[in-house]
Structure formats: C-alpha cells, structure tokens
Amino acid sequence: MCLSIPGMVLRMIEETPEARTAEVDFSGIRRTVNLVFLPEAGVGDFVIVHAGFATALIPESEALEAQEHFRQIQQLTGSTDA
Numbered sequence: 001m002c003l004s005i006p007g008m009v010l011r012m013i014e015e016t017p018e019a020r021t022a023e024v025d026f027s028g029i030r031r032t033v034n035l036v037f038l039p040e041a042g043v044g045d046f047v048i049v050h051a052g053f054a055t056a057l058i059p060e061s062e063a064l065e066a067q068e069h070f071r072q073i074q075q076l077t078g079s080t081d082a
Contacts, residue, residue: 004050005070006063007033009043024049027067 007024013032014021020035024047034053035041046063047054073079 004048004055006046006048006058006066007031008063009033009035009041009045009047011043022054024054027070 005026007026010023010025010030012020012022017039018036020039020041021032022035022041022043023030024033026049031049031052033047033049035047036053038047038054038057041047041054041057046058046060048056048058
C-alpha cells in the first residue's frame with residue numbers, strides 16, 4: 001500500500017524547467033521534493049507527494065485535515081514514526 005502525503009512548499013531550491021525542486025514541510029519533517037509535474041506550484045502551496053514527486057495541488061483545508069488524521073492515527077497506535 002502506498003500513501004500520498006500532503007505538505008507545504010517552504011522554499012524553492014531549483015527552478016529550471018527540467019529540475020524544479022523545493023523544500024516541503026510535512027508536519028515538521030522537511031524533505032526535498034521534485035515539482036517537475038506541477039509547474040504552477042510555488043511557495044505556500046500545499047501539494048500531495050508520492051515517492052518524492054509532487055503529484056497534485058490541494059486546498060489548504062484538505063491538507064490540514066489529512067495531517068490531522070495522520071496525527072490521530074499516530075496517537076491511537078502509539079507510533080512516533082512520521
């Protein structure tokens with residue numbers, strides 16, 4: 001099973017057409033994400049990320065709701081893994 005995780009674009013790292021990357025925050029965990037599939041994505045946008053690639057833009061309300069569900073699952077399972 002694969003999960004696509006929502007995160008917020010914090011800053012652009014590289015913005016060439018062939019290599020768009022950004023630092024994305026996933027509830028406190030920051031990762032470098034490839035934005036090549038979303039040329040319209042920018043700082044402050046919420047994106048769905050799968051396997052290191054942003055695959056869709058989503059509204060902030062949906063991203064925050066998903067993050068809250070993940071937090072609740074962690075509390076119920078006692079997991080500290082992100």
